[in-house]
Amino acid sequence: MTQCCKHVGAAAFRCPLTNKGAAFTEKEREELGLSGLLPTAVSTDDQQVERMREILNRFEKPIDKALVLDSLRATDEDLYFRLLTRYIDEYMPIVYTPTVGEYCQRFSHIFRYPRGLFISYQHAGHVRDVIERAPNKEVDVIVVTDGERILGLGDQGINGMGIPIGKLALYTACAGINPAKTLPVVLDVGTNRQEYLDDPLYLGLRKPRTRGPEYDALVAEFISEARRRWPNVLIQFEDFGNQNAFRLLEHYQDKILCFNDDIQGTASVVVTGMYSAMRIKKEAITDQRFLFFGAGEAATGIANLLVDAIVSEGVDREEAIKHCALFDSKGLVTKNRFEGLAAHKKPYAHDMADTNCFLEAIKQYKPTAIIGVAATPKTFTKEVLEEMAKLNERPIIFALSNPTSRAECTAEEAYTITKGKALFASGSPFDPVVYEGKTFVPRQGNNSYVFPALGLGAVFARAKWMPDGMFLVAAKKLAELVSEEDLAQGSLYPPLSDILPVSVKIGAAVAAYAYDHNLAGNERPADLEKAVEEFMYRP
Ligand code: NAD
Secondary structure, three states, rough: OOOOOOHHHHHHHHOOOOHHHHHOOOOHHHHHOOOOOOOOOOOOOOHHHHHHHHHHHHHOHHHHHHHHHHHHHHHHHHHHHHHHOOOHHHHHHHHHOOOHHHHHOOHHHHHHOOEOOOOOOOOOOOOOHHHHHHHOOOOHHHHHHHHOOOOOOOOHHHHHHHHHHHHHHHHHHHOOOHHHHHHEEEEOOOOHHHHHOOOOOOOOOOOOOOOOOOHHHHHHHHHHHHHHHOOOOEEEEEOHHHHHHHHHHHHHOOOEEEEEEEHHHHHHHHHHHHHHHHHHHOHHHHHOOOOEOOOOOOHHHHHHHHHHHHHHOOOHHHHHHHOOEEEEEEEEEHHHHHOOOOOOOOHOEOOOOOOOOHHHHHHHOOOEEEEEEOOOOOOOOHHHHHHHHOOOOOOOOEEOOHHHHHHHOOOOHHHHHHOOEEEEEEEEOOOEEEOOOEEEOOOOOOHHHHHHHHHHHHHOOOOOOHHHHHHHHHHHHHHOOOOOOHEEEEOOHHHHHHHHHHHHHHHHHHHHHHHOOOOOOOOOOOHHHHHHHHHHHOO
């Protein structure tokens, strides 16, 4: 057990890192003075997992299961990760999307176990003291949010802490990052959500969000102090609002080891889905036209990496940009709107007629793929899907908005309305769909396929920073791991149950990129894949 002393007697049950509950062996019971403090029979690790699963099965609502898992983690972390790793398909939707959305919304009402750091303006000028108080001697990965744009749910203030906690659990379960070396952080800079400001149980600062120099100073102080204590730490920015997310990434991307999963991790996993779709369509990425419903972090992140992917096939960048178009809350992003556009949308303002009707935009741009990332539900209507099926033999339909209630369409709608032609991926999980005797197995374009492995590769190689090329390498590697059987049933991603071996391969590819591009802080091992695998924590 890392970073924990040996607890004796009943104290052994109170430390989540050393507690084994009924799985303490006879010898350990004797050594630690536990005889008589536990039921007589010793359980195996497997029995512990199955017992826990039985308990969880007693609860119907996902949020209740999440609360039980919280308690488990607070009492026996090893068992928590054993369970999560073994049944990742079953518990990922509880620990992360879609349940984590509700978990955040209720955070102030269900909070029981402090985890990670809560840094607010009260700490400005003294962030070092807070960082020093963190119990972790070493930290490999920090996930930090300011809670402004949680999933598709908007401003959640301090309640957004559910996201870094959930994401870091996936770093461990999906890519073997040692949980003792992970640290969730929320920057509590206020909230603009009145309902929280009025909620007596709300746990954050009761004031509107601070912006400007004061905000930037707190972020900078946090980053500098975290890196002072843990110089090799990877900092993942998570669920910041647009105005800060793009700015912070641009400022820090090539200066420190960091990335933004909403922008870059999303891009990587969605580009994977497109490569898989190309294998089914037997077409090249350079033949495609991508129309995004939404023009925020996910949309521009994906568009930028698709452009890189097209450029990597030898196409001129100016030409490649024309393969992506955006549709935001004001309609199609066109050249006529250039002056008033946010910087991240400007490259995609093409010479097209203005329209605020998505169906019209499809008729005009004639996309081969539509990608829904506006957190606006039910926008891939029957007419939209029919038009896509009319324009394309195999239309690519990605309904990525989370949680499930925000999805642009369901898997069933996509397959039935396009008469089984759609190549579909979603942000939240959907059950298989039977259409005219054929079973389609839609898979999530889940960021969990790549962000933990990207982190693993970067941490392993002690990368100095993470260029966009790393995200394209991860996408290409994941696409290679989609089997012909997966493709035959319409799955554009491998099963999540294979995530650990998948992460090893992606992690090794990312680390290889760091070694090849002189970005690594250590020596390249002879057998990189084996070394990455050995580096991983196993419960
Ligand atoms: P964001 O806030 O950065 O962007 C949302 C965009 O939607 C903005 O450009 C906004 O103008 C646009 N929009 C809002 N209402 C609209 C409307 N009625 N019509 C057209 N456009 C509209 O958010 P984001 O980070 O880009 O995430 C968007 C959604 O994508 C969220 O639901 C998120 O959960 C989901 N997402 C899924 C994945 C995944 O499946 N792997 C990854 C990232 C994000």
